[in-house]
Amino acid sequence: MELSIASFTLLLKQRYRVVLVALLLATGLVFAGFSPVPAAHAAPTQPMDCTAGQTCHGCPPGYVCIYPEGSTNGVNDTTPTQKYYYYGVYQLSNQYGQHEIINNQVDKAWASLCTDWQGATCHQMLAPLTLxxxxLTPINSIKVKPTAAGVW
Structure with a gap:
């Protein structure tokens, strides 16, 4: 009986060590900056080529607009597929590939692209009046939030 209890105890200790090593490795990767979800790859944002307070490529003043896949500077298609006016988090669905985004906010609101559904893990920010x-393949939500310095 003692032999089987000793064997069982040894087995538990070995499994405990394996689990502990796996947890330590996972924690090390997180603190080393490893991210299992890629951030949205983007061309640098640039100032809009429109006048502030005016509709820009079909995006009304005060809105953040997403254009169809493959649009360039909103010129190829002046009809946004998504428009967001109010502050908050908006869940995206069926948005894949390269999309033009214009932040035509006139009240210093920023837009941020997030990989989670709740708008908590955000990687890219669009300043007001930029595109x-x-x-958008790894992006699951967009957050529109007022801020003076662009800090979330």
Whole structure:
């Protein structure tokens, strides 16, 4: 009986060590900056080529607009597929590949692209009155939030 209890105890200790090593490795990867989800790859944002307070490439003043896949600077298609006016988190669905995004906010609101559904893990920010091209494949939500310094 003692032999089987001793064997069982040894087995538990070995499994405990394996689990502990796996947890330590996972924790080390997280603190080393490893991210299992890629951030949205983007061309640098640039100022809009429109006048502030005016509709820009079909995006009304005060809105953040997403254009169809493959649009460039909103010129190829002046009809946004998504428009967001109010502050908050908006879940995205069926948005893949490169999309043009214009932040036509006139009240210093920023837009951020997030990989989670709740708008908590955000990687890219668009300043007010800017545009950029982003890969929306890893993006699950967009957050529109007022801020003076662009810090979340």
């Amino acid at each position: 950029g091209t982003y890969n």
